[in-house]
Amino acid sequence: MPCTIGHEFSGTIVEVGEGLSNFKVGQKVAVEPCISDATCEECKEGFPVMCGNLAVVGFSGWDGGGGMAEYVCLPPKNIHVVPDSMSVEVAALVEPLTVPWRAIKASGFKAGQSALVLGAGPIGLMTILCLQAFGAGKILVSDLAKGRLELAQSLGAEHVFDPTRDDVGQISKGICDGRGPHVVFECAGVQSSLSTAFAAVRKRGTVLGLALWESKATIDPNEIVLWQIKYVGILPYVPGDFQEVIKAIAAGKIYRPERLISAKIPVEDVVSKGFELLLNDKSNAVKVLVEPLSNSTSVGNK
Numbered sequence: 001m002p003c004t005i006g007h008e009f010s011g012t013i014v015e016v017g018e019g020l021s022n023f024k025v026g027q028k029v030a031v032e033p034c035i036s037d038a039t040c041e042e043c044k045e046g047f048p049v050m051c052g053n054l055a056v057v058g059f060s061g062w063d064g065g066g067g068m069a070e071y072v073c074l075p076p077k078n079i080h081v082v083p084d085s086m087s088v089e090v091a092a093l094v095e096p097l098t099v100p101w102r103a104i105k106a107s108g109f110k111a112g113q114s115a116l117v118l119g120a121g122p123i124g125l126m127t128i129l130c131l132q133a134f135g136a137g138k139i140l141v142s143d144l145a146k147g148r149l150e151l152a153q154s155l156g157a158e159h160v161f162d163p164t165r166d167d168v169g170q171i172s173k174g175i176c177d178g179r180g181p182h183v184v185f186e187c188a189g190v191q192s193s194l195s196t197a198f199a200a201v202r203k204r205g206t207v208l209g210l211a212l213w214e215s216k217a218t219i220d221p222n223e224i225v226l227w228q229i230k231y232v233g234i235l236p237y238v239p240g241d242f243q244e245v246i247k248a249i250a251a252g253k254i255y256r257p258e259r260l261i262s263a264k265i266p267v268e269d270v271v272s273k274g275f276e277l278l279l280n281d282k283s284n285a286v287k288v289l290v291e292p293l294s295n296s297t298s299v300g301n302k
Contacts, residue, residue, distance in 0.1 A: 006067020007033040007058035010091035020076050029079040030094035032242055033057035049235050070292045080242045083250050093257045097245050098237040100127035104134050106234050107183045107206045111135030114181040116172050116200050119188030120148035122286050123210055127185050128155045133253040142168045147283035169199030189213045198223045206230040264289040
């Protein structure tokens with residue numbers, strides 16, 4: 001069934017359903033795209049993104065429109081009002097920011113601890129911003145693209161590495177007290193990155209898997225058993241994460257996420273100037289914001 005794409009987006013309320021007193025026309029909102037049935041065991045246990053009847057706005061199962069539409073109809077639990085001071089552009093970044101936010105919380109990360117981020121794509125770069133909000137000590141980042149590494153440094157990474165030149169595992173251990181980082185965030189989804197994660201992390205440390213993989217990978221179970229390493233997979237957000245991220249942005253703890261916006265284009269240019277930019281300039285392009293209509297205040301983010 002065809003659908004209007006776009007699942008990372010924000011907008012402005014233009015109409016409110018009957019009896020919804022918590023929302024007002026004109027309020028700016030960030031959208032939570034995962035729509036669950038709220039009745040299955042996963043939903044009841046607080047993990048609606050694992051719902052067996054999950055619909056995702058902009059992907060499948062939802063006919064109320066996606067982020068690149070002029071108007072979208074959504075359940076009230078899937079919209080989150082943002083402060084008047086927050087732009088719709090920044091509000092469009094809330095959804096992807098909740099992914100590393102959830103991962104950091106799930107890792108048990110504590111202020112002052114060290115972290116290695118493998119892969120400086122959009123989620124990896126957002127992980128840097130969220131780590132700063134959690135009071136990280138040393139933040140290390142590895143990526144193949146020079147432009148991404150430069151951006152990572154500007155966002156707050158203390159050390160950056162090119163894995164084609166650097167032994168990331170050994171260097172990371174040396175930087176982090178000879179033991180390695182407390183937590184490694186694997187955001188690349190390739191075998192070499194996963195191997196580096198286990199080579200770098202300290203004993204009794206944690207490896208967080210945030211990437212979706214295109215192929216199967218291998219790990220050495222003895223590394224997990226002998227060194228008591230936790231390997232944790234993470235899906236996006238649980239209830240409460242959106243509000244926490246919105247508050248962190250408003251308070252300046254997640255500092256100036258708009259720095260990740262590479263371009264802002266009208267919807268008619270989404271292929272020629274949007275998709276092409278992301279495909280052909282992976283070293284520099286991070287997030288491209290799409291305006292559904294030139295006179296619309298809704299903003300879609302891809």
